[in-house]
Amino acid sequence: MTSExxxxxxxxxxxxxxxxxxxxxxxxxxxxxxxxxxxxxGKLLGFKCSSCSKVYALPxxxxxxxxxxxxxxxxxxxxxxxxxxxxxxxxxxxxxKFPDTYGVLIHKMKKPLAGRPRIGQKVRAVFKKKEExxxxxxxxxxxxxx
Amino acid sequence: MTxxxxxxxxxxxxxxxxxxxxxxxxxxxxxxxxxxxxxxxAPDAFDGFHMKGEQLLDGAGGFRKPYTRVFVGGGTGVFVPxxxxxxxxxxxxxxxxxxxEEKMSPLQPHPQYAFWTIFDQFLERPLGVTLLWxxxxxxxxxxxVYNVSEEDxxxxxxxxxxxxxxxxxxxxxxxxxxxxVLKSEPICAPVKRLDVSPTSDGAAAVVLASEELARKxxxxxxxxxxxxxxxxxxxxxxxxxxxxxxxxxxARMAYKMAHITNPRKEIDFAEVYDxxxxxxxxxxxxxxxxxxxxxxKLTREGVTQRDGDLPINPSGGLLGVGNxxxxxxxxxxxxxxxxxxxxxxxxxxKKPVNRxxxxxxxxxxxxxxxxxxxx
Amino acid sequence: MGRLDAGWHGCNNGEVKRLKFAGTPxxxxxxxxxxxxxxxxxxxxxxxxxxxxxxxKFLEGLxxxxxxxxxxxxxxxxxxxxxxxxxxxxxKVDEWVTLRDTGTVNTFSVxxxxxxASRREKPxxxxxxxxxxxxxxxxxxxxxxxxxxxxxxxxxxxKAVWKPENERVGAITDIAYFKPxxxx
Numbered sequence: 029m030t031s032e033x034x035x036x037x038x039x040x041x042x043x044x045x046x047x048x049x050x051x052x053x054x055x056x057x058x059x060x061x062x063x064x065x066x067x068x069x070g071k072l073l074g075f076k077c078s079s080c081s082k083v084y085a086l087p088x089x090x091x092x093x094x095x096x097x098x099x100x101x102x103x104x105x106x107x108x109x110x111x112x113x114x115x116x117x118x119x120x121x122x123x124x125k126f127p128d129t130y131g132v133l134i135h136k137m138k139k140p141l142a143g144r145p146r147i148g149q150k151v152r153a154v155f156k157k158k159e160e161x162x163x164x165x166x167x168x169x170x171x172x173x174x
Numbered sequence: 175m176t177x178x179x180x181x182x183x184x185x186x187x188x189x190x191x192x193x194x195x196x197x198x199x200x201x202x203x204x205x206x207x208x209x210x211x212x213x214x215x216a217p218d219a220f221d222g223f224h225m226k227g228e229q230l231l232d233g234a235g236g237f238r239k240p241y242t243r244v245f246v247g248g249g250t251g252v253f254v255p256x257x258x259x260x261x262x263x264x265x266x267x268x269x270x271x272x273x274x275e276e277k278m279s280p281l282q283p284h285p286q287y288a289f290w291t292i293f294d295q296f297l298e299r300p301l302g303v304t305l306l307w308x309x310x311x312x313x314x315x316x317x318x319v320y321n322v323s324e325e326d327x328x329x330x331x332x333x334x335x336x337x338x339x340x341x342x343x344x345x346x347x348x349x350x351x352x353x354x355v356l357k358s359e360p361i362c363a364p365v366k367r368l369d370v371s372p373t374s375d376g377a378a379a380v381v382l383a384s385e386e387l388a389r390k391x392x393x394x395x396x397x398x399x400x401x402x403x404x405x406x407x408x409x410x411x412x413x414x415x416x417x418x419x420x421x422x423x424x425a426r427m428a429y430k431m432a433h434i435t436n437p438r439k440e441i442d443f444a445e446v447y448d449x450x451x452x453x454x455x456x457x458x459x460x461x462x463x464x465x466x467x468x469x470x471k472l473t474r475e476g477v478t479q480r481d482g483d484l485p486i487n488p489s490g491g492l493l494g495v496g497n498x499x500x501x502x503x504x505x506x507x508x509x510x511x512x513x514x515x516x517x518x519x520x521x522x523x524k525k526p527v528n529r530x531x532x533x534x535x536x537x538x539x540x541x542x543x544x545x546x547x548x549x
Numbered sequence: 550m551g552r553l554d555a556g557w558h559g560c561n562n563g564e565v566k567r568l569k570f571a572g573t574p575x576x577x578x579x580x581x582x583x584x585x586x587x588x589x590x591x592x593x594x595x596x597x598x599x600x601x602x603x604x605x606k607f608l609e610g611l612x613x614x615x616x617x618x619x620x621x622x623x624x625x626x627x628x629x630x631x632x633x634x635x636x637x638x639x640x641k642v643d644e645w646v647t648l649r650d651t652g653t654v655n656t657f658s659v660x661x662x663x664x665x666a667s668r669r670e671k672p673x674x675x676x677x678x679x680x681x682x683x684x685x686x687x688x689x690x691x692x693x694x695x696x697x698x699x700x701x702x703x704x705x706x707x708k709a710v711w712k713p714e715n716e717r718v719g720a721i722t723d724i725a726y727f728k729p730x731x732x733x
Contacts, residue, residue: 057185092232095205177572192571284666310658
């Protein structure tokens with residue numbers, strides 16, 4: 029038994045507009061407290077799993093693979109190489125691989141670029157001035173070729 | 175489980191890890207022994223990650239494993255073990271890690287605001303609806319239909335907060351009186367401040383194993399003998415809120431599986447979802463542990479105390495221990511587990527227990543999730 | 550299939566492992582002074598929701614000063630808020646019905662807080678109102694006005710107070726509130 033209901037004309041199909049404002053204040057976590065303190069001091073901290081010996085350039089309370097608490101910290105020299113990159117106009121986003129570290133760090137290259145970026149190029153982090161640092165990833169201003 | 179607190183330093187991933195790690199440690203297992211992982215967490219709006227399941231994956235031990243996120247609002251906490259049960263019952267997995275996590279504290283100015291986003295955007299949100307409205311409307315209806323007083327309801331808050339004094343992870347344990355509850359600040363009449371559970375950060379986890387493995391790993395396993403779940407229509411204004419039909423259906427589904435015909439006699443104790451004090455009564459009736467409108471009488475007579483004939487919420491419930499939405503239900507399952515093994519310490523109920531029930535509820539007064547556990 | 554386990558405590562040598570509850574609570578001072586690291590963020594999610602056929606017509610009805618419902622001929626329920634399909638019979642509904650703009654209070658509450666938990670200046674009386682003309686129990690959510698909160702009762706008869714025609718836009722707020730009508 030067919031019903032009479034069907035979409036008739038566009039006047040009756042209506043749109044309701046509204047918004048959902050959301051405001052957040054995140055606790056960055058236990059592991060990230062150490063990571064952010066290190067950034068404030070102009071350092072990059074690596075988190076080392078004592079089970080598998082992987083060093084992560086990420087704040088991690090536990091190794092996702094071994095599922096054990098991480099209690100060893102290693103200072104990572106902020107010099108690595110371009111693992112991959114993408115360009116959008118003037119902006120170049122890069123994935124940086126540090127030696128003996130598992131995974132990559134996402135960041136940006138210094139503008140304007142001196143020449144085209146290439147995979148494998150050596151880059152190093154440039155930090156903000158000490159008094160301008162807040163513990164955020166943006167304490168690293170950008171990466172530059174060297 | 176982790177502590178349940180209003181705000182914790184740990185991120186969602188870190189809390190999930192602490193709970194999952196503790197569960198694995200208590201079972202003497204490693205992550206590599208786990209065949210599948212199920213995680214439950216409630217509305218993404220609380221912590222602004224709109225793929226929350228995946229965001230929590232590493233903390234739940236799900237890295238490169240068959241991983242599922244389930245969600246039925248507040249019912250999630252008991253639904254997580256049910257979904258984990260499917261994995262084992264189907265023969266798909268032998269060991270499943272079931273994790274419930276909630277981080278409510280990041281949303282400003284108050285986590286309650288996230289609930290606004292679950293209401294109908296055309297007909298309800300423009301009225302400025304808050305989550306408290308639906309509880310208050312349901313409480314009023316229940317009181318009206320069954321002639322229940324606010325004093326009767328307050329007895330539940332008094333009982334549960336006192337029970338929580340013996341729970342090491344509890345957020346709001348307290349010794350209060352009925353008068354304290356009645357005098358507390360009205361938030362959304364008839365709901366007053368001491369009638370409500372807090373918003374919380376926390377996580378809890380359990381490990382499920384197949385029969386063969388369970389017997390190898392321990393001398394005293396706890397068995398899941400019944401599961402049930404049921405969800406009602408989202409047109410909540412078309413239902414009479416005085417009785418949770420959907421919970422009765424979920425309960426019957428679980429009772430049938432567990433071969434229970436007289437729940438009041440055959441269930442020794444229960445952890446019943448209590449985000450508000452009146453809900454414990456509402457749910458006791460939906461679970462057929464009391465006749466319609468009779469739960470207040472059982473409470474008044476002390477039947478639901480730890481030394482009573484049908485202890486309800488010996489843990490202290492959500493009112494006392496805290497309410498990190500998806501983790502709260504898992505906390506209840508953990509409590510039934512500990513009680514059945516005699517490991518609940520000062521919270522241990524007086525009578526010997528063989529069979530317990532954990533229940534959760536959620537969404538727009540919609541879902542009932544039930545798990546029956548036995549020695 | 551056999552019975553299934555719900556977890557266990559494995560210590561075959563009899564030693565009981567201590568259960569430790571982890572977690573680092575943040576004190577109100579640490580929260581206020583931000584003496585630990587926090588990250589703040591704001592989103593403003595903007596939506597343009599298609600109302601769908603049923604709600605579109607319902608809103609048009611409100612603009613015209615009418616409360617509309619739909620009828621499912623199989624279960625013979627008259628439904629409000631209207632929907633394209635009957636959720637019980639799982640088939641398309643059959644016809645539109647104009648309902649009365651009066652109703653019975655099924656339940657109510659007096660709210661002292663806003664949806665962000667801040668305190669209201671004046672309390673708001675909210676209710677589920679069973680609309681006359683629809684099947685029993687068919688309620689809609691709305692607010693009550695022109696009534697003392699302490700005098701509201703379950704079972705009270707109420708009537709919609711409409712905004713003036715030129716202020717109606719096709720929204721649930723075209724009804725400003727429901728007010729009590731005198732019982733004959």
